[in-house]
Amino acid sequence: MYRITVFRGDGIGVEVAEQAIKVVRKLGEKHHLVFEIEEALIGGVSIDKHGVPVTPEALKQAKESDAVFLGAVGGPKWDGLESSKRPEKGLLSLRRELGAYANLRPVRVFGDLAKKSTLKEEIVSGIDFVIVRELTGGIYFGEPRGIFVLPDGRGEQGINTEVYTTPEIERIAEKAFECARRRKRRLTSVDKANVLESSQLWRKVVEEVHKRYPDVTLDHRYVDDCAMQLIREPKQFDVILTNNMFGDILSDEAAMLTGSIGMLASASVGDHCALYEPVHGSAPDIAGKDIANPLASILSVAMMMEHSFNLLELSQSVENAVEKTLGDGFRSADIYQEGMRQVGCSEMGDLIVERIA
Ligand code: IPM
Ligand code: MN
Numbered sequence: 073m074y075r076i077t078v079f080r081g082d083g084i085g086v087e088v089a090e091q092a093i094k095v096v097r098k099l100g101e102k103h104h105l106v107f108e109i110e111e112a113l114i115g116g117v118s119i120d121k122h123g124v125p126v127t128p129e130a131l132k133q134a135k136e137s138d139a140v141f142l143g144a145v146g147g148p149k150w151d152g153l154e155s156s157k158r159p160e161k162g163l164l165s166l167r168r169e170l171g172a173y174a175n176l177r178p179v180r181v182f183g184d185l186a187k188k189s190t191l192k193e194e195i196v197s198g199i200d201f202v203i204v205r206e207l208t209g210g211i212y213f214g215e216p217r218g219i220f221v222l223p224d225g226r227g228e229q230g231i232n233t234e235v236y237t238t239p240e241i242e243r244i245a246e247k248a249f250e251c252a253r254r255r256k257r258r259l260t261s262v263d264k265a266n267v268l269e270s271s272q273l274w275r276k277v278v279e280e281v282h283k284r285y286p287d288v289t290l291d292h293r294y295v296d297d298c299a300m301q302l303i304r305e306p307k308q309f310d311v312i313l314t315n316n317m318f319g320d321i322l323s324d325e326a327a328m329l330t331g332s333i334g335m336l337a338s339a340s341v342g343d344h345c346a347l348y349e350p351v352h353g354s355a356p357d358i359a360g361k362d363i364a365n366p367l368a369s370i371l372s373v374a375m376m377m378e379h380s381f382n383l384l385e386l387s388q389s390v391e392n393a394v395e396k397t398l399g400d401g402f403r404s405a406d407i408y409q410e411g412m413r414q415v416g417c418s419e420m421g422d423l424i425v426e427r428i429a
Contacts, residue, residue, distance in 0.1 A: 073106040074381055077137040079114040079130075079166070082159060083354025084364035084417075085143025091366035091421030092141055095373050098425045099386050110137070114166060115145030115159035115354075125162030131169045139380040140170065140347045141372065144354035168208050171343030173240070174247040175205040175319065176375075177336060177351055179306075179326045182367075183398040188331035188407050191303065196329045201309040202255070203326060204248040205319025207340055209240045210270075212316045234270045236315065241277040247341070248313035249285040257288045258310035262298045262318055274315065295322070302326055323351055332406040334365030337372040339379050346380050348372040358405075362416040365404035367394055370424055393427035 076096065080089040093109055100107040112130040119125055125145075134140045145159040155161060166172075179201050181189070186197035214233035221228050245261075252259040261278045263271035275292055282290045293301065295318045301308065302322065306329050314322060327333035336351035350368030358364055374390035377383040402423055403412040415423065 073108055074139065075108045075110065075137040076376075077134045077140045078109055078111050079134075079140070079142040080111065080117075081115040081143040081145040081163075081354065082117060082147045083144055083356045083359035084352075085115070085145065085354050086359070087143075087362060087364050087417045088350060088366040088369040089141065089143035091417060091424070092143075092369040092373050094421045094425050095370050095390060095428065098428050099373075099377070099390070102428060103383075103386060105383075114142065114162040116147050116150045118162055119150060119153075119157070119159060125157065125159050126165050131166060134166060134347075135169060135344055137345055139345050139376050140166070141369075141376065142166070142347060142349040143369065144350065144352065146354045147356045147359070164212060167340060167347065168213070170340070170345060170347055171208065172340035172347045173206060173208040173342040174244055175203075175207040175338055175340045176247075176251065176379075177203040177205060177319075177323045177326070177338045178375075179203065179323075179330055179336065181330050182335060183395060184409075185331035185335065185398070185407055187409060189329055191329060196306060199306050199329055201306070201312060201326075202251055203312045203314070203319055203323050204244065204251055205323065206236075206240070206244045206315045207319075208316075208342070209236055210234055210316035234268065234315075234317070236270045236274055238273070238277055241274050242281055245278045245281040245313060248311055249281060249288050252288045252311040253285065256310040259288050259290050260298070260309060260312050261290065261292050262295050262312055262314035262322065263292065264295050264318075265292070266294060270315075278313065298322060299325060302329070327351060332365060334368055334404065334406045335371070337368050337370075337375055339372070339375040341379060346376070348376045348380075362418055363405045364417045365406045366417050366421050366424075367404070370394060370421070389428055390424070393424045396427045397423045 080086045186193045189196045211234040214235035265271040265275045327336045333352045340347040374387045377387035401412045
């Protein structure tokens with residue numbers, strides 16, 4: 073038996089998580105496996121019900137399960153709150169509590185979705201790389217932080233701090249080298265070492281770890297250059313290793329290469345059970361309309377089957393079902409192309425489930 077905690081969260085998180093659950097249930101039925109799904113609250117819904125973005129009980133439940141799935145958090149309703157009370161804080165606490173320091177974000181172009189990219193088809197078709205983003209450190213968590221009154225009374229100052237320690241860099245670098253070893257053995261470490269001390273340490277430690285992975289080719293790029301290269305020649309990349317903040321930004325950029333951010337899945341692995349989430353957010357503007365693309369969530373389920381349960385056949389069958397559904401001409405609104413059939417979130421979920429059978 074596998075115990076999965078599902079946090080639907082807010083906005084389209086609710087709808088896309090529903091499709092992920094359908095897929096998990098179908099996999100269970102088909103392969104005679106028991107996936108026990110327990111839901112819990114995070115984000116705005118938790119603020120509304122409990123007054124906090126995630127409760128200690130919900131965190132405990134997550135930690136005790138075999139894997140965690142999360143839809144998305146946040147929305148305009150909670151935008152005015154200070155950062156320690158916002159929905160996003162729930163997600164950050166969850167990542168931290170699970171020790172999920174390595175965020176793997178595969179960037180792949182499915183079927184003929186290269187046509188949907190804002191870039192030329194020949195630049196993006198066949199793209200296949202992974203962003204390994206450090207997830208529990210850096211400027212997201214560094215102290216001091218806060219908004220403080222200036223002593224001279226001329227206003228306030230907002231402070232955030234980028235901190236990385238040797239062990240934190242070592243463990244994420246190891247994950248990235250391991251990942252590269254399973255792929256084309258090319259690792260690009262991204263930093264801002266021409267300006268930031270935290271990046272200088274990052275570079276030094278990555279070089280050290282590289283000594284244990286001589287079979288992997290390593291190069292370093294500054295983040296501004298990397299942002300440009302992603303648009304100029306994205307196929308040069310195999311594995312990109314970077315910190316929390318740069319990884320956040322570069323993965324949204326990379327998402328656009330694939331046609332839509334609605335296609336990008338992720339796994340966050342570390343000390344305890346892993347966390348699976350679509351890369352996209354809660355998209356309040358389309359929430360509740362049944363038009364969101366559930367494929368990022370469904371592909372995150374595929375990652376769960378592989379990384380948490382080592383059920384490679386199941387993982388493959390989910391990916392095949394996604395390929396097949398797209399190949400059969402079904403599209404959610406974000407990836408719609410002329411001549412194809414546009415379907416809603418829930419119908420897309422059903423089409424995938426049918427094709428897993
Ligand atoms: C992501 C999101 C989160 C992040 C937010 C919602 C806290 O943008 O998963 O990329 O910045 O990590
Ligand atoms: Mn993001």
